Amino acid sequence: MGLLEIEEVSVQFGGLLAVDDASLSVPAGRVTGLIGPNGAGKTTLFNVITGLQAPSGGRVMLDGEEVTRRRPYRRARLGIARTFQRLEAFGSLTARENVLVALEMRRRWATTRYDCGKIADELLERVGIARVADTRVEALPTGSARLVELARALATEPKVLLLDEPSSGLDEQETDALGVLLHELTTGGLAVLLVEHDMPLVMEACSYISVLDFGRVIARGTPREIQADPSVQRAYLGTTKAAS
Amino acid sequence: MSQRWSNLLVWAGTIAFVVLVSKTAWAGHSIDGTSLTNLVVLSLPLAGIIAMAASGLVVVYTTTGIFNFAQGAIGMFMAYVDWELTVHHGLPQLLVLPLVVVVVAPLLGIALDRAIMRHLQGKALVVQLSVTVGLMFAFIGLANMLWNQNNAHSMPALFAGHGFHIGQVLLTWHRFITIVVAVALAIGLRILLFRTRIGIAMRAVVDNRDLAALGGARSSVLSSFAWALGCSLAALAGILLAPETADMSTTTLTFLIITAFAAAVVGRLRSLPLTYIGALILALATQWSGSFLRFSERWTNVPDALPTIMLFVVLLLLPRAEIQFARIGQIRRVERVSSVRDTAIGMLALLIFIVVLSTFFLSNTDTTNLSRFALGMCTALVALSLVPLTGWAGQVSLAPLAFAGIGAVAYARLGGAHGSIWAVFLAALVTVPVGALFAFPAMRLQGLYLALATLAFAAMVEEIFYSQPFAIGAGERAVEPVHLLGIDFTSKRAFLILVTVVFGLCGIGIVALRRSAFGRRLVALRDSEAASVTVGVNVLETKLAVFALSAGIAGFAGAFFAMNARTLNGPTGFEMIAGLPIVLALVIGGVGFVAGALFAGIFGLFLILVQSDWHISLWIGLTYLAPGLAVLGIIQSPSGAVVPIGEGFARLLPWRHDARREYEEMTAAAAEPEVGVLGLERPFEESDVLLVDRELGISNDVPRAVAAARSG
Numbered sequence: 001m002g003l004l005e006i007e008e009v010s011v012q013f014g015g016l017l018a019v020d021d022a023s024l025s026v027p028a029g030r031v032t033g034l035i036g037p038n039g040a041g042k043t044t045l046f047n048v049i050t051g052l053q054a055p056s057g058g059r060v061m062l063d064g065e066e067v068t069r070r071r072p073y074r075r076a077r078l079g080i081a082r083t084f085q086r087l088e089a090f091g092s093l094t095a096r097e098n099v100l101v102a103l104e105m106r107r108r109w110a111t112t113r114y115d116c117g118k119i120a121d122e123l124l125e126r127v128g129i130a131r132v133a134d135t136r137v138e139a140l141p142t143g144s145a146r147l148v149e150l151a152r153a154l155a156t157e158p159k160v161l162l163l164d165e166p167s168s169g170l171d172e173q174e175t176d177a178l179g180v181l182l183h184e185l186t187t188g189g190l191a192v193l194l195v196e197h198d199m200p201l202v203m204e205a206c207s208y209i210s211v212l213d214f215g216r217v218i219a220r221g222t223p224r225e226i227q228a229d230p231s232v233q234r235a236y237l238g239t240t241k242a243a244s
Numbered sequence: 245m246s247q248r249w250s251n252l253l254v255w256a257g258t259i260a261f262v263v264l265v266s267k268t269a270w271a272g273h274s275i276d277g278t279s280l281t282n283l284v285v286l287s288l289p290l291a292g293i294i295a296m297a298a299s300g301l302v303v304v305y306t307t308t309g310i311f312n313f314a315q316g317a318i319g320m321f322m323a324y325v326d327w328e329l330t331v332h333h334g335l336p337q338l339l340v341l342p343l344v345v346v347v348v349a350p351l352l353g354i355a356l357d358r359a360i361m362r363h364l365q366g367k368a369l370v371v372q373l374s375v376t377v378g379l380m381f382a383f384i385g386l387a388n389m390l391w392n393q394n395n396a397h398s399m400p401a402l403f404a405g406h407g408f409h410i411g412q413v414l415l416t417w418h419r420f421i422t423i424v425v426a427v428a429l430a431i432g433l434r435i436l437l438f439r440t441r442i443g444i445a446m447r448a449v450v451d452n453r454d455l456a457a458l459g460g461a462r463s464s465v466l467s468s469f470a471w472a473l474g475c476s477l478a479a480l481a482g483i484l485l486a487p488e489t490a491d492m493s494t495t496t497l498t499f500l501i502i503t504a505f506a507a508a509v510v511g512r513l514r515s516l517p518l519t520y521i522g523a524l525i526l527a528l529a530t531q532w533s534g535s536f537l538r539f540s541e542r543w544t545n546v547p548d549a550l551p552t553i554m555l556f557v558v559l560l561l562l563p564r565a566e567i568q569f570a571r572i573g574q575i576r577r578v579e580r581v582s583s584v585r586d587t588a589i590g591m592l593a594l595l596i597f598i599v600v601l602s603t604f605f606l607s608n609t610d611t612t613n614l615s616r617f618a619l620g621m622c623t624a625l626v627a628l629s630l631v632p633l634t635g636w637a638g639q640v641s642l643a644p645l646a647f648a649g650i651g652a653v654a655y656a657r658l659g660g661a662h663g664s665i666w667a668v669f670l671a672a673l674v675t676v677p678v679g680a681l682f683a684f685p686a687m688r689l690q691g692l693y694l695a696l697a698t699l700a701f702a703a704m705v706e707e708i709f710y711s712q713p714f715a716i717g718a719g720e721r722a723v724e725p726v727h728l729l730g731i732d733f734t735s736k737r738a739f740l741i742l743v744t745v746v747f748g749l750c751g752i753g754i755v756a757l758r759r760s761a762f763g764r765r766l767v768a769l770r771d772s773e774a775a776s777v778t779v780g781v782n783v784l785e786t787k788l789a790v791f792a793l794s795a796g797i798a799g800f801a802g803a804f805f806a807m808n809a810r811t812l813n814g815p816t817g818f819e820m821i822a823g824l825p826i827v828l829a830l831v832i833g834g835v836g837f838v839a840g841a842l843f844a845g846i847f848g849l850f851l852i853l854v855q856s857d858w859h860i861s862l863w864i865g866l867t868y869l870a871p872g873l874a875v876l877g878i879i880q881s882p883s884g885a886v887v888p889i890g891e892g893f894a895r896l897l898p899w900r901h902d903a904r905r906e907y908e909e910m911t912a913a914a915a916e917p918e919v920g921v922l923g924l925e926r927p928f929e930e931s932d933v934l935l936v937d938r939e940l941g942i943s944n945d946v947p948r949a950v951a952a953a954r955s956g
Contacts, residue, residue: 050778076780088775090768101768102779104761109780116761149775156779 001064002027003191004049004080004160009058011044011215018044019055020215024193026160031182031192033206033223035199037235041215042195043085046162049193050082051075063159077109079159083149083166085195091138095129095148096120098137102155110157123151128177142169160191167198179205203227211235250688254560261553265546269537282413283531289419291520291527292426293485297504298511298519299433300477305513307446307470310361311692313376316501317383318475319482320494322349324387326483327399327492337402345479353475357468360875369691370640371878374831377824378875380498387494401487422484426520429477433516442469495821502703503530505696506555512562513692526554541718542711549707556700559693560685587755587838591748594842598744602737614736616852618808621743622648624845625801627830628747628838631754633794634827635836636763638770639686639787640695642820642827643702647795649818650705651675651802656721656812657714660803663724663732671803672796679795683787702820710815725807733807743804747845750797751838766790825851832874834884843886847874 002025011019019041026032034042047053049060051072060068067075090098103116124130127147137145146169153161167175175198182205186192196202202209203223211219211226213235219226226232273279297315304312312318322344329340360379364372391397407416437443446466485500486492503526510522530550533539539546582590598617606613626648633639654674659667685697710716725733725742733739757763769776769786777783806812826844833843881888894903 052774052777072777073780073782076778080778082778084775088772090771090775092771093764093767097764098768100761101764101776101781104764105780152775152779 001025002032003063004193005059005061006045006049007059007061009045009048009055009060011041011048011053012056017215019048021058022212022215022217023058024210024217026191026193027208028159028191029186029189030207031186031194031205033202033209034193034195034212035197035202035209035226036212040212040235042212043164044215045212046082046164046193046195049075049160049162050080076105076156079157080162081153081156081158081160082162083146083153083164085164085168087142087145087149089137089145089148089152092136094134094136095124095140095144095151096133098148099123099151099155102152106156120151120155123154127151127154127181128174143171143174146170147174154185158190160193161185162193162195164195165197166194167196167201175201251561254557258557265543266537269533269539269543269546271536271538273536275536278411279535281411283528283535285410285413285415286535287524287527287531289422289488290530291524292422293481293488293500294503294507294526295426295520295523296429296477296481296484297500298507298523299429299516300474300481301501301504301508302511302513302516302519303433303446303477304470304474305508307449308357308361308365308467310364310372310376311513312474313373313501314379314383315474315478315504316482316498317380318349318352319478319480319485319500320497321383321387321482322352322475322479323399323482323486323492323497324391324397324494326479327391327397327486331397331399341483344483345476349475349479350472353471353473354468356475357471361471362464362467368638369695370634370638370827370831370835373640373642373692373695374828375875375878378828378878381825381828382875384494384498393494397492398490399483399486399492418484418487425480425484429480430516430520437516442466446470502555502699503551505699506551506558509555509558509562509693509696522558526551529554542713543708544711545707549704552700552703552707556697556704559689559697559700562689562693581758582755582838584752584756584759587752590839591751595741595744595748599741602740606737611736614740615808616849618736618740618743619805619852620845620849621740621747622801622804622808622845623826623848624841625743625747625750625804626798627826627833627841627844628750628754629794629797629801630827630830631836631838631841632757632763632766633790634830635834635840636758636766636770637787637790639790640691641682641698641794642695642824643698643705644794644798645818645823645826646702646705646820647675647679647798648802648805649815650678650709651799652723652806652809652812652818653710653715653721653802654799655803655806656716656723660723660726660806661721663727665726665728668726668800668803672800675795675799675802676792679798680788680792682795683784683791686787686791687784699820702823706815706818706820710818716812716814721812723806723810723812739807743808746804747842750800751841754838762789828874832877832885834886837884837886839886839890840884843884 004024004026006022006024006026008021008023009019010017010021022041022045024032024034024045034045036042044053048055051067051070051074055068058068059066062075062078062080065078067078067080070078090101093101099120100116103120107114107116121130121133124133127150129144129147129151132140132144137148140148146166150163150166153163167178170178179201182192182194194202194206206223209221209223209226210217211229211232218231218235219229221229297319301312301315304310304315325348326337326340326344329335329344330337356379360375364375401416401418402421403417405416405418407414407418407420409415435443437447442465446469449463449466481500481504482497485497489496504523507519507522507526510525511517511519530547533547533550537547598621602614602617606617626644629644629647630641633641651671651674655667655671658664658670658674660671682698682701686694689697711718725739727733728742731738733742758767765776765781765786769781769783773783776786802818805817809817826848829844829847830840832847834840877885891903891907894900895907897903
């Protein structure tokens with residue numbers, strides 16, 4: 001059983017079923033991929049997991065405990081962290097301050113004392129943006145701002161990390177570094193759920209992948225299985241049923 | 245608290261309030277068919293006028309996203325234009341009314357849109373609000389200048405007040421026409437919005453401005469049209485209302501708008517039918533209290549407070565806002581966070597300046613000027629209360645002076661009568677829970693709605709709080725300045741220096757706070773609520789803290805207001821309308837900065853000097869006009885005047901290399917076009933492709949190679 005379990009979650013916006021009875025398991029120490037065409041419901045599912053969107057049905061379990069009705073900030077304190085597809089960095093704060101906000105919140109419920117400034121610098125170094133630590137985030141290019149979000153998410157010392165298209169806006173080298181970082185993080189026991197359009201990164205980093213289309217999970221399996229799955233190809237290439 | 249429970253609570257509270265008020269103030273008239281017919285007949289024309297004003301608000305808000313505080317003032321101004329032409333120059337109303345409503349008002353609307361409103365798109369809410377508040381003052385000031393308010397003005401009703409009877413009550417043709425016009429407008433607006441091209445485009449813009457623009461809707465034409473229509477509706481309401489008032493007081497006509505706010509909020513600022521229903525309910529309630537209730541003593545002003553009470557209640561019943569995601573593309577300017585040391589040096593300089601000024605240039609025997617300077621400093625202290633709340637946390641409050649008023653009363657009641665130092669802190673302590681209470685509506689209401697709730701609160705405090713016997717009551721309350729370290733600050737010079745020191749210390753404290761974890765958290769919450777909660781920020785706790793802090797500072801400032809005034813007399817000095825220029829001046833100065841608060845104090849001082857020393861009607865008009873004109877400054881520098889001033893000053897200091905370098909970088913950056921709007925406002929060119937590539941971090945070589953290949 002996964003550290004994070006999404007059980008039969010549905011989200012309805014008016015007449016539109018954005019997520020339809022989706023179940024997903026995110027085990028510790030691995031990167032789980034979540035892919036699917038635009039509008040498949042990936043970000044909505046992230047919002048459900050973090051509590052920004054109430055589901056119309058289903059449950060979210062963290063470490064065996066149901067968190068479906070918990071407030072978002074409670075879930076964060078229980079160990080769920082995320083980045084956003086559409087940037088939600090604190091634009092008027094510097095990169096360092098972005099990380100500090102999370103660290104200072106973390107310090108309030110952490111059992112051990114620590115020096116926020118030092119850890120902030122370490123985290124910025126780790127994601128590779130130490131050189132822009134004192135730049136206000138709204139002045140940074142998209143890719144760097146994404147890395148700020150990643151450092152900020154890591155600052156909460158999560159058990160589960162949800163990454164929403166972290167590589168968009170990154171150049172090739174940065175994407176490679178991201179892959180290495182993901183590997184390090186999971187080796188430390190972190191559970192990662194990765195939404196990503198960069199297929200080489202997904203196939204490389206993930207040990208297990210779920211495919212979402214029109215809110216439904218249409219396939220799941222190892223990267224190799226997913227690549228071979230005809231329904232996945234249909235979803236991505238838009239082959240009509242009549243043609244297939 | 246869940247939506248259902250909080251709604252239940254609001255309804256129960258409202259019903260209890262209505263029953264209680266009706267019971268205590270019952271005038272003893274019987275309720276029968278006749279009296280109820282009278283009630284309805286008297287309500288309908290009022291409802292019509294409120295609905296017209298409110299519809300104008302809704303049309304402008306839905307199309308342009310700007311909530312027009314000046315709607316009432318524009319109506320008032322147009323009513324005076326109408327008066328000028330009909331009463332003063334003797335032209336027939338039949339000619340003038342269409343001229344004003346169909347030609348003059350729309351032209352004014354288009355001019356406002358082109359000159360001011362268009363530049364407000366995408367600016368912070370507090371900036372948008374301040375501009376229209378400033379505009380409101382400008383129109384009041386202009387009207388006071390052009391039409392001397394010492395002379396009575398009156399506008400005859402249409403058809404000289406003739407009419408016909410319904411039951412016992414006379415329905416004048418004027419009122420009958422008002423009702424007919426309101427109904428016709430309802431139908432006309434419905435057809436406009438649902439059956440015409442421009443109306444459908446306006447509704448499309450409501451849903452998604454950018455999408456509508458891509459679909460071919462020309463938002464500039466639409467916004468001009470909306471402003472033209474809004475001003476027309478304002479003019480109609482103003483002209484029809486003017487004969488119903490005793491003397492065409494500029495402020496009475498202007499503040500019809502509060503009632504219109506309440507009606508528009510019933511329609512959630514979107515729905516015209518609901519707005520009409522809101523107007524009807526408001527008119528009925530007003531007439532009900534006028535016909536069946538008699539208020540006296542401590543409740544004398546309740547009828548005046550009715551619209552604001554209703555505005556407050558309606559706001560509390562609004563559904564809870566969703567968690568806010570960051571607004572994309574809202575680029576703010578560099579916002580330098582001063583160091584505590586720099587602030588301390590600045591405050592010391594301020595203190596030396598005040599000491600020198602008060603010792604050598606202001607006479608201690610003529611205490612008037614010393615007192616005015618002290619008042620300016622108190623104003624700065626009140627403005628300071630908004631720096632964390634509005635400047636950092638982005639919660640717009642229009643009620644800082646109301647909290648100061650509560651603090652002033654608390655000081656007077658809790659030991660200020662004999663100058664106890666504890667009373668100063670008790671004043672802050674008393675206002676803290678009142679302010680903290682605002683965190684609860686602030687959890688449900690976002691942005692504009694919260695601002696309106698604070699405005700309603702300020703008005704309710706003014707009308708109801710001070711007249712309570714436990715506060716001030718009908719008489720006055722005398723206050724002594726504090727005794728501290730063996731000094732009594734009864735000397736005006738000593739008091740001015742005391743307030744300056746207090747402001748300096750608070751300012752340093754505020755800067756230190758901005759650099760603390762709490763300060764960062766407030767800014768984070770403003771920048772992205774969604775991201776804040778996902779790193780564990782408890783929004784309610786944070787809002788409680790910042791509202792409490794802000795109210796505490798305002799209450800603290802209130803104690804000094806009281807000491808400076810020496811006597812408290814009803815709401816004098818703490819009126820809702822006196823609070824708005826403080827907010828406005830702070831925004832002009834820079835809402836996120838301690839220096840901005842000081843700017844607000846200096847601005848207040850300037851207005852006091854203008855008002856009292858230059859006995860020319862032109863300059864008296866300026867007390868209103870100046871805040872209005874200063875609005876143009878906001879458009880130039882939305883982060884506040886202190887930013888360019890501070891940057892310019894820092895560049896002159898020989899040791900501030902960083903400031904000079906930053907300036908060069910900013911100038912270079914400003915020369916580049918913005919990527920976000922490309923393609924929407926002008927064609928997309930090769931150079932733009934390069935720009936986008938750089939923004940996205942794509943190597944510069946690729947497009948260059950492509951370009952080379954193409955040209956070769």
